[in-house]
Amino acid sequence: MTFQNRLDAARLMVEAELSLKLAVDTNVPARLRAAMQEAVLGGGKRFRPFLVIESAWLFGANSTAAITVAAALEAIHCYSLVHDDLPSMDDDEFRRGRPTVWKAFDEWTAILAGDALLTLAFEWLADANSAIPPAAVPKLVSELARAAGPSGMVGGQIIDLEADKLGQPPQPTVTHIRRLQQMKTGALIRFACRAGPLLAGSTSEHLEALTLYGEKLGLAFQISDDLLDATGDAAETGKAVAKDAAAGKATMVGLYGPEGARTLLADTQSQARAVLACYGPKSAALIEAVDFMAIRRS
Amino acid sequence: MTFQNRLDAARLMVEAELSLKLAVDTNVPARLRAAMQEAVLGGGKRFRPFLVIESAWLFGANSTAAITVAAALEAIHCYSLVHDDLPSMDDDEFRRGRPTVWKAFDEWTAILAGDALLTLAFEWLADANSAIPPAAVPKLVSELARAAGPSGMVGGQIIDLEADKLGQPPQPTVTHIRRLQQMKTGALIRFACRAGPLLAGSTSEHLEALTLYGEKLGLAFQISDDLLDATGDAAETGKAVAKDAAAGKATMVGLYGPEGARTLLADTQSQARAVLACYGPKSAALIEAVDFMAIRRS
Numbered sequence: 001m002t003f004q005n006r007l008d009a010a011r012l013m014v015e016a017e018l019s020l021k022l023a024v025d026t027n028v029p030a031r032l033r034a035a036m037q038e039a040v041l042g043g044g045k046r047f048r049p050f051l052v053i054e055s056a057w058l059f060g061a062n063s064t065a066a067i068t069v070a071a072a073l074e075a076i077h078c079y080s081l082v083h084d085d086l087p088s089m090d091d092d093e094f095r096r097g098r099p100t101v102w103k104a105f106d107e108w109t110a111i112l113a114g115d116a117l118l119t120l121a122f123e124w125l126a127d128a129n130s131a132i133p134p135a136a137v138p139k140l141v142s143e144l145a146r147a148a149g150p151s152g153m154v155g156g157q158i159i160d161l162e163a164d165k166l167g168q169p170p171q172p173t174v175t176h177i178r179r180l181q182q183m184k185t186g187a188l189i190r191f192a193c194r195a196g197p198l199l200a201g202s203t204s205e206h207l208e209a210l211t212l213y214g215e216k217l218g219l220a221f222q223i224s225d226d227l228l229d230a231t232g233d234a235a236e237t238g239k240a241v242a243k244d245a246a247a248g249k250a251t252m253v254g255l256y257g258p259e260g261a262r263t264l265l266a267d268t269q270s271q272a273r274a275v276l277a278c279y280g281p282k283s284a285a286l287i288e289a290v291d292f293m294a295i296r297r298s
Numbered sequence: 299m300t301f302q303n304r305l306d307a308a309r310l311m312v313e314a315e316l317s318l319k320l321a322v323d324t325n326v327p328a329r330l331r332a333a334m335q336e337a338v339l340g341g342g343k344r345f346r347p348f349l350v351i352e353s354a355w356l357f358g359a360n361s362t363a364a365i366t367v368a369a370a371l372e373a374i375h376c377y378s379l380v381h382d383d384l385p386s387m388d389d390d391e392f393r394r395g396r397p398t399v400w401k402a403f404d405e406w407t408a409i410l411a412g413d414a415l416l417t418l419a420f421e422w423l424a425d426a427n428s429a430i431p432p433a434a435v436p437k438l439v440s441e442l443a444r445a446a447g448p449s450g451m452v453g454g455q456i457i458d459l460e461a462d463k464l465g466q467p468p469q470p471t472v473t474h475i476r477r478l479q480q481m482k483t484g485a486l487i488r489f490a491c492r493a494g495p496l497l498a499g500s501t502s503e504h505l506e507a508l509t510l511y512g513e514k515l516g517l518a519f520q521i522s523d524d525l526l527d528a529t530g531d532a533a534e535t536g537k538a539v540a541k542d543a544a545a546g547k548a549t550m551v552g553l554y555g556p557e558g559a560r561t562l563l564a565d566t567q568s569q570a571r572a573v574l575a576c577y578g579p580k581s582a583a584l585i586e587a588v589d590f591m592a593i594r595r596s
């Protein structure tokens with residue numbers, strides 16, 4: 001299979017899983033279910049699920065278990081987009097060319113749909129009927145919560161919004177921007193890459209290798225995102241362009257300039273690829289992902 | 299110890315635990331930490347933590363583990379209050395006589411602080427350094443998520459707000475109101491009472507007994523809450539009175555009238571007490587809680 005085939009396969013598998021999981025529970029009120037489905041099934045490259053599924057495949061973990069973890073991670077990614085888009089946060093009316101959840105429904109429904117998806121992610125990970133080995137559940141719950149919580153994704157969003165809403169000047173230092181990136185987008189990508197070895201019960205050496213790969217990939221992801229915001233066009237990104245610069249947010253491009261950011265991106269990509277070199281052909285898709293991710297986003 | 303001593307002790311223990319857990323992580327941005335602390339440490343009877351700690355004590359479960367579960371449950375209860383108070387939801391400016399989190403900070407900080415507390419609850423439950431037996435973690439995570447999620451608390455909030463915001467007439471049937479109550483407030487109280495036997499690895503008979511107690515207690519809690527809203531005063535409740543009736547919400551008082559609701563409350567309380575009769579003096583605090591809970595709220 002080509003890289004694109006594998007990316008498509010991961011996307012289809014996780015979307016089927018998400019669709020099923022959001023359809024079965026008759027106790028969920030119709031409006032809430034519709035908003036959750038809109039939040040989760042409204043498109044996207046499903047890049048994080050792809051990383052979970054490929055890192056699991058690399059170490060021979062159970063693929064059904066990997067799809068469950070991928071669905072939980074994607075639910076958290078999608079909840080974060082729903083909340084980030086709210087009027088009191090980024091105030092975005094469109095995402096991927098579609099009305100955002102608060103725009104399609106209303107604010108209270110969007111807030112509660114996000115809350116519900118965040119909660120469901122942990123329910124799915126801990127479900128006694130899932131294929132995840134029970135012994136792996138505490139570690140997966142703990143790591144996903146840490147990546148998504150106040151010292152991870154939510155903390156990154158607070159720092160980002162402080163600059164935007166409170167007029168606090170961005171701190172354009174490498175330390176500050178790297179910390180912000182690691183919290184806001186890096187933590188979930190890192191978790192995705194660790195999920196495979198965690199599910200497979202791999203050695204600490206393998207876990208460390210995939211962690212390093214995930215960290216480099218996350219950094220490359222953020223640099224390319226900043227470059228896309230600074231230089232892309234709205235048709236390509238499906239959202240308003242140069243919003244970050246306009247909002248005074250601290251970005252890699254703001255720190256290094258477009259050329260400096262491109263050089264750092266290329267270095268970071270090389271490092272990510274180098275970590276996987278020893279795994280041979282089985283890691284081909286993860287290696288190709290390094291380039292792919294710098295061109296297009298989920 | 300008297301009942302009040304035990305309630306105070308549970309409150310002090312869980313507040314110390316919450317205070318510690320919200321203080322240690324230096325990676326959490328200061329604004330987010332302050333908002334979480336305001337949300338969690340701003341008072342309250344800590345009635346749900348008391349239920350966790352007492353149900354754990356009844357079956358001889360590890361008390362340190364019980365306090366961790368109690369803290370996680372209280373974090374989820376507090377996050378739900380922070381989100382419910384938002385302008386786009388119940389639009390409350392005061393709770394327990396203090397400004398609500400969105401009022402003390404702002405909307406985006408309140409939304410993110412709620413998200414962070416919800417996420418932390420699961421991190422605490424799954425923490426490898428906690429006293430919770432690893433084998434109990436998946437069940438606790440799964441049950442807490444189910445109680446708090448779209449078929450539980452969040453689903454109940456959606457149904458409640460639909461009547462309020464969308465002008466949908468309340469459906470004053472026993473089935474509808476009971477379902478709403480079970481989702482909105484019943485599910486977390488039921489979880490609190492199951493947490494003890496789950497932690498202790500008790501027999502299914504004990505788990506069923508505490509489940510029934512929790513269900514009756516939750517129903518009594520909701521009836522007395524409806525009565526308080528319909529007949530209480532603002533000084534006692536610390537919030538605006540008769541808001542539910544004004545908002546056209548379906549309540550027990552609306553269905554049965556004040557006298558009918560009082561009769562149902564007394565019957566439900568008797569049933570809750572009867573379930574615990576066989577446990578003797580060790581269940582005294584849980585039996586007293588049935589009356590206490592109908593007079594004052596957390």
